[in-house]
Amino acid sequence: MDNLEPFNKKIYSFSMEFFKGGSKFKNGDTLLARITPCLENGKTAFVDFLENNEIAFGSTEFIILREKENISDKHFLYYLARSEKFRETAIKSMTGSSGRERVQIEVIKDYEFSLPPLETQ
16 A cells, blocks of 8 residues: 555555465556545556566555456546546445544445446546
8 A cells, every 4th residue: 555656547666575465456457445544545556567467466455446358448447446426435435443444345346337438438
């Protein structure tokens, strides 16, 4: 989470560690912070720094958004996650103790929006 800069698409730093658990992701995925205050602070980033076919991992406090082939575009999903309406919905769904509230994954899975044709995305 520390490597994500608020409202910045790029990930400029990372560390190499042995896999001990966490959210797995690959190039083209969007990392969305699910914990307070990181989500409110705009910690959402697009993964594009890995080698071909490389899989990385990070905090369990990420929600990973991944395109569906021939249905959605990876960049469209990133900008959807950055949209005011999407973020507002996610933030309103947060539950938990004060200072450790988390977005409910079901709210993200059930989020409805107009999906333009793939060419438009």
